[in-house]
Amino acid sequence: MTDPSRAFIRALAGVWGPDYWVTWHPSSRRSLGTVGPARYPGIVPVDTLPDSAVEPPEVTPADRSTLTWNTEGAVRVTFQGTAEAADPAGALADVRAGAVVEFTRKNALLVVYRGLTETRLADQPRLARELVRRYWAGDWDPDWCVVSHLVTARSGTVLMAADKGATVELGASGSAAAGPVSLADLATQVRATRSAALQCELVGERLTPFYRVLRLRRRFLRGVEAEYGARGLRTPAGRPAEVPPGLLHEVESAPEAALEHPAQPAPPPDEEAGAG
Template structure:
């Protein structure tokens, strides 16, 4: 079977916007301002801006009700209302509401998120200066990334079929009242009653499906080193300038984007798609 990370990331890449990483594994939880390194197709947090002592404010969050995606022609959903009898349901009592999700092919995917909110860091000029100063001082590494944009969901469901004919029967919580009536309803107040043939099954709350990272721009660092020499060598040099040169700080203040970049998710780490 193809690598599930490859299937999942390729399916959802670009859905939220260009440059956003798809969280793998879907159960991973991130925080705005997390600092980490790219390993495989994901980010491994090692600290945070707060823990390092960097203060960065946030912009007002933006919200979106729901997001759903499913493999076209590969997923069917049958909904059941409370009190409805018969049909294809085997694990739900007549008095229970829920849904049956069936997959007609291997690797078919269903994703549903509810209660989405995006948070973003502000003060990029200040952040760019902080990162350059710490890199110059040797307390920030070039491969470190910061989560600058984070999408959270109050609840989410991710289902990936491991074989043709995979299925899951889902029970709606009594608090939902009416039966699920749309894909987005499968992201809120449901839990699995029975399943078979699934490669991946996530029914979770407070998940972080998408994020974007920034890091020091490689070209900018090469420009500094072209003038002043290798920064790592300068850190141990007896005649090393104690502070970041003024012309570098002025360039950052005028154009913080010159010092920061938003790298794409490293898809090369996903391999060739085979298990």
């Protein structure tokens, strides 16, 4: 079976904005300040920056509080308003309202997120200074990234077809007896009651669909090596040598010269791809 992460990430890449990574699996959660190397499909956590390096995070007003996305021409949603709704409601006869989602193409996708907010590490001079200090001391791998922006959804529904003809029946949750009446409602007012031929099915809360990472800029590190020599210089006592004041001043005054947003790692060749 084709790795579903490829189709999922390809479909949502750029939906939130440039340089934002798509979280796979959709149920996975990320945290600000998480540190690790970039490996497909995303960051591999190995550490977390201390609070002194990341606080205070800043909430960025989202351009949109709701996000809906579906594979154009391959997803059909039929809303069912009463318990007496006719076929294809099927199992929905046991609930007051719901919806039927039908897919006409393999890997077709329906994504609905609601209650979206974004937080970010606002003090980039402090972050750049922290990473440079660690790098100079030999405690920071140049391949490591840190989660700098985090998009969180209060709730969401993610459905992906394993094959043409996949279906899912969604019933109204107990707290929403009136049932969904629009695609946006599918993020908050439903529970899956029956499904067939799906390879990704998620109805959940507190999701992190997108995130952005920062790392030390490659060109910046080459400049450091050229001007100051090998990193990780240490005193005879084994303590890290202090970072040159001029270098710290440089990254504090222009953190964008030291930091960059890398692209999400590309998947390995098909024969090496795992199941995600």
